[in-house]
Amino acid sequence: MAEATIPTFMRGKDKIMSLSDAVKTFIKPGTCICPGGFSYTKKPFALAREVIRQDIKDLFVTMNGGASICEFWAAAGLVKLLDTTYIGLEGIQPVAYSVRRSIQDGTIDVEDYSNYGFGLRTVAGRYGWPFAPLMSEFGTSFMDHDTFGKMGLRGKKADGSWIHPSIAPARAAVIEDPFDGWGLRPHAFDGGDATSNQTNFLEQVRESTAYTGNKGVKCILVPPILPEVTIILAQRTGELGTTRIEGIWGPDNEQAISAKNCIVQVEKIVQEEELRAQPYSNTIAMQYIDAIVEVPYGGFPGQVPYYYDYDWDFWRSYTQINRKDKAEVNTYIRDWVMEDEWTFLSTRPGDGYPTITGTSGLERLFELRADAMYGYKPGLARPL
Amino acid sequence: MAVIRASDPGQWTNVDDTEYEAYCKERGIDPEKYTTMELLCIAAARQTYDYSFIFAGTGLPMIGCMMAQHTYAPNALIIMEAGILDPKLIEVPISVSEARGGYMCSTLSNMADTFGTFAQRGFCTFGMLGGAECDKYGNLNSTAMGGYYSKSARDDGKTGPAVRFAGSGGANNIASYADVGLAMMVQEKRRFPEVNEYVTSVTGSRGPLGSADDRYHHGLFRGSGTTIVSDLCIFRSSPETGELQMAEIYPGVEEQLVRDNVSWELQTAKDFKPFDVPAYEEIKIARMVCDPNRIYLGRKTKRDLAAEK
Numbered sequence: 001m002a003e004a005t006i007p008t009f010m011r012g013k014d015k016i017m018s019l020s021d022a023v024k025t026f027i028k029p030g031t032c033i034c035p036g037g038f039s040y041t042k043k044p045f046a047l048a049r050e051v052i053r054q055d056i057k058d059l060f061v062t063m064n065g066g067a068s069i070c071e072f073w074a075a076a077g078l079v080k081l082l083d084t085t086y087i088g089l090e091g092i093q094p095v096a097y098s099v100r101r102s103i104q105d106g107t108i109d110v111e112d113y114s115n116y117g118f119g120l121r122t123v124a125g126r127y128g129w130p131f132a133p134l135m136s137e138f139g140t141s142f143m144d145h146d147t148f149g150k151m152g153l154r155g156k157k158a159d160g161s162w163i164h165p166s167i168a169p170a171r172a173a174v175i176e177d178p179f180d181g182w183g184l185r186p187h188a189f190d191g192g193d194a195t196s197n198q199t200n201f202l203e204q205v206r207e208s209t210a211y212t213g214n215k216g217v218k219c220i221l222v223p224p225i226l227p228e229v230t231i232i233l234a235q236r237t238g239e240l241g242t243t244r245i246e247g248i249w250g251p252d253n254e255q256a257i258s259a260k261n262c263i264v265q266v267e268k269i270v271q272e273e274e275l276r277a278q279p280y281s282n283t284i285a286m287q288y289i290d291a292i293v294e295v296p297y298g299g300f301p302g303q304v305p306y307y308y309d310y311d312w313d314f315w316r317s318y319t320q321i322n323r324k325d326k327a328e329v330n331t332y333i334r335d336w337v338m339e340d341e342w343t344f345l346s347t348r349p350g351d352g353y354p355t356i357t358g359t360s361g362l363e364r365l366f367e368l369r370a371d372a373m374y375g376y377k378p379g380l381a382r383p384l
Numbered sequence: 385m386a387v388i389r390a391s392d393p394g395q396w397t398n399v400d401d402t403e404y405e406a407y408c409k410e411r412g413i414d415p416e417k418y419t420t421m422e423l424l425c426i427a428a429a430r431q432t433y434d435y436s437f438i439f440a441g442t443g444l445p446m447i448g449c450m451m452a453q454h455t456y457a458p459n460a461l462i463i464m465e466a467g468i469l470d471p472k473l474i475e476v477p478i479s480v481s482e483a484r485g486g487y488m489c490s491t492l493s494n495m496a497d498t499f500g501t502f503a504q505r506g507f508c509t510f511g512m513l514g515g516a517e518c519d520k521y522g523n524l525n526s527t528a529m530g531g532y533y534s535k536s537a538r539d540d541g542k543t544g545p546a547v548r549f550a551g552s553g554g555a556n557n558i559a560s561y562a563d564v565g566l567a568m569m570v571q572e573k574r575r576f577p578e579v580n581e582y583v584t585s586v587t588g589s590r591g592p593l594g595s596a597d598d599r600y601h602h603g604l605f606r607g608s609g610t611t612i613v614s615d616l617c618i619f620r621s622s623p624e625t626g627e628l629q630m631a632e633i634y635p636g637v638e639e640q641l642v643r644d645n646v647s648w649e650l651q652t653a654k655d656f657k658p659f660d661v662p663a664y665e666e667i668k669i670a671r672m673v674c675d676p677n678r679i680y681l682g683r684k685t686k687r688d689l690a691a692e693k
Binding site: 037038039040041064065066084085086087088090091092094095096100103104105106107108109110112113114115116117119120122123135136137138139140141142145147150151181184185186193195196197198199200201202204205207208209210211217218247248249250251252253254303305306309310370374375376378379381382383384 | 436437442443446465466467468475477478479480481482483484486487492493494495496499500503504505506507508509527532533534535536537543544545546547548549550551552553554555556557560561563582583584585586590596598599600601602603604605606607608677678679680682683
């Protein structure tokens with residue numbers, strides 16, 4: 001028997017890599033990359049900064065859950081295609097300005113889904129399903145707008161291969177529900193259903209001829225996401241890849257498992273036994289993790305539940321900066337990431353923007369540490 | 385900081401008046417006079433009802449649902465799409481995913497699971513949203529104006545949409561699954577067109593009720609109408625036609641101003657009434673309990689800024 005090749009996901013402790021090696025190995029120009037986390041929470045910012053340092057261009061970003069990483073990449077001019085649901089920074093800036101500007105000026109082409117539509121795509125991706133059923137998005141403009149389709153990125157080439165391996169042949173499809181809405185809630189149990197929802201208009205829906213021309217209940221099918229690489233942040237990962245996420249998961253477990261490869265940025269690499277003593281609390285099985293990068297505080301300026309809070313003052317300042325001239329913002333962001341992560345973390349926190357306590361560098365990071373009772377830092381000053 | 389027990393419903397917390405007045409003095413604000421954002425927050429909370437499941441989107445609904453939990457709907461369960469069910473909000477979150485929004489919640493999971501387990505499954509009765517544009521039948525556009533497509537997919541030679549907004553996020557899904565919708569918006573004529581150029585979320589009837597263009601005929605099996613809380617008035621879907629009608633008007637606002645700031649022939653609801661002036665106690669809770677940092681409440685609308693001049 002020929003000598004067995006060890007798959008990358010079984011490389012054991014060789015999965016532990018430096019930040020720059022992990023990025024260099026798995027992320028190339030044009031890679032379809034899926035950043036995990038949600039807005040300010042558990043975003044793998046250290047990996048995102050390293051992508052900027054290595055100047056990896058023409059990225060195809062597929063993402064759900066807030067645009068903070070995409071905002072930095074767009075500011076640095078690294079994003080070409082965007083498959084997303086939401087490009088805002090939530091309570092701090094309603095629309096992430098660099099992303100918005102790049103879509104308006106033609107630098108980024110964007111395809112939109114709703115959050116649950118995209119969420120179901122990650123579920124389909126996780127389970128290896130060909131599609132997942134969605135009962136939302138009916139009656140909207142999602143149904144007749146398809147950017148990637150108009151760009152000719154969907155379907156097959158003459159040689160039978162996919163035009164783009166991470167773009168489905170159709171944005172969505174509509175079928176007639178073979179079960180006539182039977183499974184939808186509230187259901188017609190004797191005596192009614194125990195769900196909280198009261199409205200169920202299936203009788204009217206059955207009269208609808210929308211989308212297929214035939215009367216009946218319809219269902220939208222959405223394709224899986226199939227990113228080439230997903231990057232996530234976890235609090236702890238074992239030496240072999242077993243990963244535990246504390247606090248909110250956001251879209252992380254599905255997106256990590258959907259991808260061809262996944263890089264996890266962790267606060268701490270621990271012995272597998274520490275996590276395997278309570279395996280029911282672990283989030284992602286070891287074989288889905290291809291690279292482990294330890295960067296304590298690498299989630300700065302975001303929040304990592306139970307570890308540290310977001311740097312409110314940074315975001316307040318950044319959302320003024322990103323409205324400046326495009327070239328100026330590009331220079332700012334490339335300068336902001338500095339030459340390596342250690343220099344960054346010991347310099348940039350509290351640097352160049354006012355904070356109430358006036359601390360900077362590591363002292364600022366320690367100041368943001370979370371209270372274990374809450375998962376965040378209660379009473380963190382958040383002046384408007 | 386007060387310790388809130390998970391089993392205690394949020395209440396009309398008793399905040400000491402002296403403490404409140406000292407806070408107002410320090411900030412230079414009148415304890416009895418409300419701002420536009422405070423009015424929006426109070427108006428949204430008054431629309432909620434107790435024992436509902438409030439699925440709150442990001443932005444203004446964060447402060448709206450927190451106000452509801454501490455006043456009119458103490459036993460309502462709040463859902464946030466990043467994975468949160470029934471949190472006890474003691475500091476206003478700035479994101480539907482952050483740890484402040486998950487404090488003392490019953491379960492934390494992920495996005496697909498939240499929409500599946502709570503919304504699709506049948507536990508999203510009250511959907512609270514923000515929006516950029518709202519039309520006559522309560523369709524929200526939070527995606528783009530001036531043509532949706534980005535450059536490579538356009539035929540008109542332009543580089544992209546004139547204005548790009550944040551996109552749906554969970555808004556489309558919350559609107560599709562909730563029994564009733566609510567959207568908090570700033571009212572300007574250009575943001576209230578007769579027909580939206582892009583429909584992100586169907587919060588209301590979609591088109592005239594009973595026609596082939598209503599929400600059910602497009603395939604949505606839930607939902608019965610919407611409330612739009614603007615900075616001038618409150619609109620509700622007519623139960624007969626589905627059209628948005630003026631249902632309540634804020635103190636000091638002329639009806640003509642409301643009519644001048646929508647693009648269709650606005651009807652007045654049968655049960656139209658003036659909006660009750662926000663009470664001292666409501667303003668106090670909004671400020672002291674919900675948003676003492678004034679992250680949301682300190683914001684100003686264009687109309688506020690014009691009035692200041």
